[in-house]
Amino acid sequence: MEKIVIVVEGKTDTAKIKNIFPTIATIETSGSAISPATLALIKKLSLTNKIIIFTDPDYPGQKIRDIVSSYLDNNCYHAFIDKNKAIRNKKVGIAQASDEDIKTSLGNVIQFTGDNNPSLSWTEYVNIVEDSNKRRILQTYYNWPPVNNKKTYKWLTYLNITQTELRTILEEKNNATNNKIQ
Secondary structure, three states, X not given: OOEEEEEEOOHHHHHHHHHHOOOOEEEEOOOOOOOHHHHHHHHHHHOOEEEEEOOXXXXXXXXXXXXXXXXXXXXXXXXXXXXXXXXXXXEEOHHHOOHHHHHHHHHOOEOOOOOOOOOOOHHHHHHHOOOHXXXXXXXXXXXXXXXXXXXXXXXXXXXXXXXXXXXXXXXXXXXXXXXXXX
């Protein structure tokens, strides 16, 4: 069975994960200035382990996610947590999230497997996701942090999302919202 290694930012994140999942290994990046040695270790571990990047839902966390994911040529998994669920005592991070929210996030990992032939063009994306509200709906659906159109599009293409799938997600969420209002 493939072992899991979770990439986190710091010691408090490791402590939180180990408290919930004592047998899962973690690697700490020690912030956004990831050393070449740490990247090399993550790469080596990725050959025999399932690597999950689970960073804080803030700008430095996103930067770390991008660096590690790029270094691994997207041969990794991503766990996201809503920023509002990761705030406590004016701090934002994995360590501040509840055990249940962490379990949910790690239970919904995704892998960006897109290729050079995206199933969704930029024009199609822009025509469907015409405003920031729809972008937020997609980000909420995938539990992604707030990011710009370019990053949202990039992640959707990595997931090989088609126009039809994109429209379905937006319609389902729109219908759910309208039903709550009535």
